[in-house]
Amino acid sequence: MKVPASTKSVMVCQNLPRGKRGRWLSWERDFDFLPGQIVGVTDDPNRPPRWYSLASGNKDSWASILFTPVDSGELSPILSRLVPGDRIWITPPQGSFLDKKKQAVWVATGTGVAPFLAMARSGFAGTRVLVQGARYLEDLYFREEWQKRLGKNYIACCTREQGVFDGRVTRYLESQKWPMDTHFFLCGSSEMVVDARDLLISQGIPFSQIVAEVYF
Amino acid sequence: MSTNLFGLTLGQLRAFAVDLGRPTYLGNQLAQWIYKRRATSFEVMSDLAVPVRKQLQELCSLERQEPTRVDESRDGTKKYLFPVNGKFIETAYIPETDRKTLCVSSQVGCKMGCLFCMTGKQGFQANLTSAQILNQVVSIAEFSQLTNVVYMGMGEPLDNLDAVLLSLEILTADWGLGFSQQKITVSSVGLLPALEDFFNRSKVRFALSLHSPFDEERASLMPVQNVHAMDDVLDFIRNRQESDVRRVSIEYICFAGVNDTPRHTKELVRRLHGLKTRVNLIHFHPIPGTPLQGSDSSAMERMQRELSAKGIAATIRRSRGEDIWAACGLLSTKALTVPLKT
Numbered sequence: 001m002k003v004p005a006s007t008k009s010v011m012v013c014q015n016l017p018r019g020k021r022g023r024w025l026s027w028e029r030d031f032d033f034l035p036g037q038i039v040g041v042t043d044d045p046n047r048p049p050r051w052y053s054l055a056s057g058n059k060d061s062w063a064s065i066l067f068t069p070v071d072s073g074e075l076s077p078i079l080s081r082l083v084p085g086d087r088i089w090i091t092p093p094q095g096s097f098l099d100k101k102k103q104a105v106w107v108a109t110g111t112g113v114a115p116f117l118a119m120a121r122s123g124f125a126g127t128r129v130l131v132q133g134a135r136y137l138e139d140l141y142f143r144e145e146w147q148k149r150l151g152k153n154y155i156a157c158c159t160r161e162q163g164v165f166d167g168r169v170t171r172y173l174e175s176q177k178w179p180m181d182t183h184f185f186l187c188g189s190s191e192m193v194v195d196a197r198d199l200l201i202s203q204g205i206p207f208s209q210i211v212a213e214v215y216f
Numbered sequence: 217m218s219t220n221l222f223g224l225t226l227g228q229l230r231a232f233a234v235d236l237g238r239p240t241y242l243g244n245q246l247a248q249w250i251y252k253r254r255a256t257s258f259e260v261m262s263d264l265a266v267p268v269r270k271q272l273q274e275l276c277s278l279e280r281q282e283p284t285r286v287d288e289s290r291d292g293t294k295k296y297l298f299p300v301n302g303k304f305i306e307t308a309y310i311p312e313t314d315r316k317t318l319c320v321s322s323q324v325g326c327k328m329g330c331l332f333c334m335t336g337k338q339g340f341q342a343n344l345t346s347a348q349i350l351n352q353v354v355s356i357a358e359f360s361q362l363t364n365v366v367y368m369g370m371g372e373p374l375d376n377l378d379a380v381l382l383s384l385e386i387l388t389a390d391w392g393l394g395f396s397q398q399k400i401t402v403s404s405v406g407l408l409p410a411l412e413d414f415f416n417r418s419k420v421r422f423a424l425s426l427h428s429p430f431d432e433e434r435a436s437l438m439p440v441q442n443v444h445a446m447d448d449v450l451d452f453i454r455n456r457q458e459s460d461v462r463r464v465s466i467e468y469i470c471f472a473g474v475n476d477t478p479r480h481t482k483e484l485v486r487r488l489h490g491l492k493t494r495v496n497l498i499h500f501h502p503i504p505g506t507p508l509q510g511s512d513s514s515a516m517e518r519m520q521r522e523l524s525a526k527g528i529a530a531t532i533r534r535s536r537g538e539d540i541w542a543a544c545g546l547l548s549t550k551a552l553t554v555p556l557k558t
């Protein structure tokens with residue numbers, strides 16, 4: 001068995017499409033977690049788990065993850081085919097991508113928005129700013145919900161379609177003058193995280209104020 | 217498509233022989249030729265019958281890739297550039313009086329995004345195969361002089377564990393390249409549960425990249441800390457050391473004012489309590505746009521003394537190959553693989 005002994009089997013309640021290729025996979029929640037934490041998920045105890053940010057609120061009755069299947073991937077295409085009643089294995093929640101600040105800017109691309117959704121749905125959005133990026137408008141996951149929750153503090157960026165900020169999240173970050181005491185939380189691919197971090201540092205933001213979660 | 221036999225283990229070569237309808241023993245002969253005698257063609261395999269050689273020629277290859285560029289430092293360090301499927305990796309050869317070390321890459325680029333690393337800035341392009349990892353060892357002019365191999369080049373070895381383990385098997389086996397397990401070190405930021413798999417399936421030395429003893433400060437240098445807390449990784453190693461005698465070292469790049477103060481040494485001592493380890497204090501080589509500066513020698517020597525006074529052996533790793541960008545954290549092929557953004 002390749003999964004840690006603490007891993008347990010749970011039943012899938014829901015597996016819905018989201019955007020062009022995204023999936024929203026849920027199971028009954030019987031554990032506590034801090035918004036921003038991850039779980040290891042696998043379909044088979046002999047397959048090492050992959051990590052996914054919990055995307056649901058920490059008081060919701062279901063725990064959910066938001067993922068996109070990777071074409072050549074081993075696990076994610078299998079996860080995308082699961083139906084209610086199927087079983088998956090999950091590890092206890094772990095990780096410390098936690099926003100304990102009073103004010104912060106969240107930056108996410110693709111499914112990297114998942115931990116921020118967990119934070120928002122757990123009541124931590126407040127007056128935080130979210131800069132969300134995707135290639136297509138459809139992949140700005142939960143855009144309507146963000147618009148409702150954050151109003152003008154929600155900035156959608158799109159590289160292939162019009163109607164929102166035109167360009168990458170880094171271009172938006174570059175276009176702003178951020179107060180030097182702003183804290184940033186970045187989540188997504190290593191390319192986005194590294195580019196955004198470099199850019200903020202070049203603007204004078206101390207690196208200690210930039211917290212990153214890389215979906216490696 | 218022909219199968220590249222270079223990079224296959226003895227077990228895989230035997231299975232391949234059986235697939236060809238030949239005795240398993242052919243796998244042993246192939247291992248001898250490929251790894252012991254470093255044959256690059258089937259013609260030279262004189263103890264194989266002619267029809268066997270012909271069959272091998274038709275169905276397989278022994279692909280090796282010569283480096284396309286070599287830079288040599290004033291201090292004798294060499295940096296090799298190897299093409300891999302239209303991308304590039306770098307390998308550093310570091311000669312010293314008592315040892316000749318090769319620093320190999322395990323991935324093209326890296327996903328870990330460490331703040332201080334040029335490879336991290338390049339993003340991730342591909343995993344290397346066992347053949348592409350081993351090719352770096354056997355295709356350099358200094359192969360026969362090598363005493364040590366360290367997996368500290370481009371990439372995070374535990375993020376490409378299967379290929380790394382295959383390459384380690386071939387590197388250390390009697391039927392393979394015959395390096396001593398004691399002369400090989402795999403370095404990692406500490407990915408769990410891959411680290412457990414690595415300890416279960418190999419006996420080579422391990423180096424953990426720590427770089428700060430404080431959780432939040434480490435996270436700002438190394439995002440992986442937010443996923444796998446260093447305490448979990450250190451606890452795992454501590455438990456393993458009850459039965460596992462391999463050497464484990466801690467890699468610690470020293471950044472001025474960031475992780476080199478007495479407060480850091482004190483916390484480092486506390487974190488490493490109960491661990492059989494030594495600490496390698498490493499000079500930092502500033503990379504473009506970095507907010508970090510390297511500690512000066514006096515700060516590093518002070519850390520070394522403070523650690524030694526608490527019973528933790530600490531060495532200061534000499535800086536090598538800085539002028540050719542071969543030093544620790546400087547390897548990058550971004551300019552060759554990714555179009556530069558305007």
Ligand SMILES: Cc1cc2nc3c(=O)[nH]c(=O)nc-3n(C[C@H](O)[C@H](O)[C@H](O)COP(=O)(O)OP(=O)(O)OC[C@H]3O[C@@H](n4cnc5c(N)ncnc54)[C@H](O)[C@@H]3O)c2cc1C
Pocket residue numbers: 038050051052053054065066067068069070072073074075076077111112114189190213214215216327340342343443
């Ligand atoms: C902390 C953390 C949180 C994560 N959270 C999420 C999440 O909330 N939602 C989500 O969709 N994913 C998330 N991921 C990514 C997820 O863990 C898996 O890596 C992903 O689903 C692919 O798994 P797989 O088994 O299908 O692919 P694998 O079989 O593991 O990989 C398939 C192939 O794709 C390549 N590959 C994998 N990742 C990349 C990459 N980043 N860039 C280029 N090539 C790559 C591999 O090298 C391999 O060749 C997270 C990862 C981490 C570390």
Ligand code: SF4
Pocket residue numbers: 326327328329330333334335336337369370371372405
């Ligand atoms: S230090 Fe190692 S793990 Fe970190 S980004 Fe560089 S190559 Fe990757």
